[in-house]
Amino acid sequence: MDSIVFAPMPSKMQDKVFATLVQMFGRRNVRLFFKNRKLLITKGGPRHEVFAVTNEQFNFIFNKIKAVLGREPYCAGVFVGIYGKKFKPSLDICEKLFKIAKRNAIMINEQAAILFSYGRDVMLKSITKVYEPLHEVVVVVDPQENVVGLCKLIVKNLNKTLCNECIVCENIIDKGWYLRKGH
Amino acid sequence: MINPFKTFNMDLNYAKPSTLALELAKKYDFPPYLIERYVKMLGYSEAEMFLNTIGKGLRKAIRCNRLKISCKHLKQRLERKNIILKKIDFLDYGFWVIRGEDKIGHTLEYLYGFYYIQNPASMLPPLILAPTPEDVVLDMCAAPGGKTTHLAEIMKNKGIIVATDISREKMKALRSHLSRMGVENVIAIRMDVREIRRLRNTFTKVLLDAPCSGEGLIPIDPESIRKRRVEDLYIMASKQVELLKIAYEVVREDGEIVYSTCSIAPEENEFVLNEILNTLEDRILIEDPGINVGVPGFAEVFNIKLRSDLRKCIRLYPHKHGTEGFFICKLKKIG
Numbered sequence A: 001m002d003s004i005v006f007a008p009m010p011s012k013m014q015d016k017v018f019a020t021l022v023q024m025f026g027r028r029n030v031r032l033f034f035k036n037r038k039l040l041i042t043k044g045g046p047r048h049e050v051f052a053v054t055n056e057q058f059n060f061i062f063n064k065i066k067a068v069l070g071r072e073p074y075c076a077g078v079f080v081g082i083y084g085k086k087f088k089p090s091l092d093i094c095e096k097l098f099k100i101a102k103r104n105a106i107m108i109n110e111q112a113a114i115l116f117s118y119g120r121d122v123m124l125k126s127i128t129k130v131y132e133p134l135h136e137v138v139v140v141v142d143p144q145e146n147v148v149g150l151c152k153l154i155v156k157n158l159n160k161t162l163c164n165e166c167i168v169c170e171n172i173i174d175k176g177w178y179l180r181k182g183h
Numbered sequence B: 001m002i003n004p005f006k007t008f009n010m011d012l013n014y015a016k017p018s019t020l021a022l023e024l025a026k027k028y029d030f031p032p033y034l035i036e037r038y039v040k041m042l043g044y045s046e047a048e049m050f051l052n053t054i055g056k057g058l059r060k061a062i063r064c065n066r067l068k069i070s071c072k073h074l075k076q077r078l079e080r081k082n083i084i085l086k087k088i089d090f091l092d093y094g095f096w097v098i099r100g101e102d103k104i105g106h107t108l109e110y111l112y113g114f115y116y117i118q119n120p121a122s123m124l125p126p127l128i129l130a131p132t133p134e135d136v137v138l139d140m141c142a143a144p145g146g147k148t149t150h151l152a153e154i155m156k157n158k159g160i161i162v163a164t165d166i167s168r169e170k171m172k173a174l175r176s177h178l179s180r181m182g183v184e185n186v187i188a189i190r191m192d193v194r195e196i197r198r199l200r201n202t203f204t205k206v207l208l209d210a211p212c213s214g215e216g217l218i219p220i221d222p223e224s225i226r227k228r229r230v231e232d233l234y235i236m237a238s239k240q241v242e243l244l245k246i247a248y249e250v251v252r253e254d255g256e257i258v259y260s261t262c263s264i265a266p267e268e269n270e271f272v273l274n275e276i277l278n279t280l281e282d283r284i285l286i287e288d289p290g291i292n293v294g295v296p297g298f299a300e301v302f303n304i305k306l307r308s309d310l311r312k313c314i315r316l317y318p319h320k321h322g323t324e325g326f327f328i329c330k331l332k333k334i335g
Helices: A011-025 A027-034 A055-066 A091-101 A110-117 B019-028 B032-042 B044-053 B071-079 B120-129 B146-154 B168-180 B193-198 B230-250 B270-283 B308-312
Strands: A005-008 A037-043 A048-054 A078-083 A105-108 A127-131 A137-141 A147-153 A167-174 B061-064 B084-088 B091-099 B115-117 B136-139 B160-165 B186-190 B203-209 B251-261 B284-287 B314-316 B326-333
Touching: A005 A055, A011 A027, A011 A037, A011 A078, A011 A091, A027 A037, A027 A091, A037 A055, A037 A078, A048 A055, A055 B160, A055 B186, A078 A091, A091 A137, A091 A147, A105 A110, A110 A147, A110 A167, A137 A167, B019 B032, B019 B044, B032 B044, B061 B071, B061 B120, B071 B084, B071 B091, B091 B120, B115 B146, B120 B146, B120 B203, B120 B251, B120 B314, B120 B326, B136 B146, B146 B160, B146 B168, B146 B203, B160 B168, B160 B193, B168 B186, B193 B230, B203 B230, B230 B251, B230 B270, B270 B284, B270 B308, B270 B326, B284 B308, B308 B326
Parallel strands: A105 A137, B136 B160, B136 B203, B160 B186, B203 B251
Antiparallel strands: A005 A037, A037 A048, A048 A078, A105 A127, A137 A147, A147 A167, B061 B091, B061 B115, B084 B091, B251 B326, B284 B326, B314 B326
16 A cells, blocks of 8 residues: 555546446435545555545645655545446445435345345345336345445346346445455 | 653662562462552552452443444344443443343444444543544544544544554554444554654644553453563653654644553553653643543652642543553643
8 A cells, every 4th residue: 555646536537436426326416425525546556446535635635644744645535436447336435325315225134134244145035125226236225224235236127037036136345344354 | 762761760679579469479370560560559459459350351342333323223223132231421322231242243233333342441532532523633543443433423524533553454454444434534544653743733633542561451361461571661651752742743732632541550651741741841731631530640659759730630440440441641732
């Protein structure tokens, strides 16, 4: 992490990030969350991480940490995701946006939520509610709407899937990841 | 580097064990120099009460994360899992785990970031520092993030917390806890915190939970202390004095510093503060912590007279308060 540099994210790159998030959570909700926030991207490391910081944090990073201290942050503000060929949103940002948007999610039963937090996938029979519209990557919530993780839909239409025991959404990341691996 | 050992012209004979201390040391299988110091600090009977707590462990406690859940709701959720909580006297959102201690680190609620497993003593420094959403706070030895996430919660995820630590592994843990607990106002930097002195007069508040011998953790981990010598306390104290001086340099005028350690050794606490207060004279003062918990700091110990205002500091003991052994003091930089 030492040779990694935090830089303001160029607007073309930002467009790609916002396009993905807008598809998942809607333009109004994304705007609402990112109001008064700026995006930073890491350079020089094995992956490009994107962080959202407030204007106050942005100024502190550039005027104090970089200019006076000659250092780079390890992390800052909210981790938004990993920028690459495709932008991969983080669980952190999806949790915050789901709280506002209440869309692009599936609710699963308590038992399935526990299993999902151990890295398991979602079977059709575990889904108790669908928060339309759905994107390819959806938020997984428990019966109290707590975010358990993200999964990738592997069927085109949940309603037309007849096999109850079939896996319909593959685990991408879950809350247990913090314990099993961590950042 | 200031050396409190030299400053106090300490004759380490004060830690030379008496016959009484040797007897206790044999009974409790503990280093005699430690016992001698405990007898001198606490008196014979209280020292024995303290030694009796060793190896018994401490009751677990959690701090409810109000950024994500109401404490009432959390309590109900955990009760349904047969985890019973009891409110900690001094903190509305801190709870002793009365039943279900073995499960407390493996619940979905933990993964959701609804609480942080933390000894109540460690909940005090952020509470005493009491930052507001307008503050720019420095958390000097932040990882793994128990106090950082607590500061963020008190600040309602607003303002700025600069969290520094040098350990690569512990920084990973810090970042995971920040994500888990939904914290948004932290800028974490992996660095030797001594470099931060370049940011003079920058922070409105500073938390220095200083690296220490861990003498307060003896009830949890008695083995950790057995290999140490009294001289080691002074090596640690030198580092603590240096860090506290840095905290003074980077805090703004009228800004506040909270100094804490998980150690009950006066050498790492009152001696360190005594040194700083004498060096900086009228440029810094001890403030009332504004909370009624623990017992006062020592103004005299091992036959050494210290400043009387050190009584405003707080000491916590496992045999008295059921917490880790802990020390906390609040300071103010004078404008």
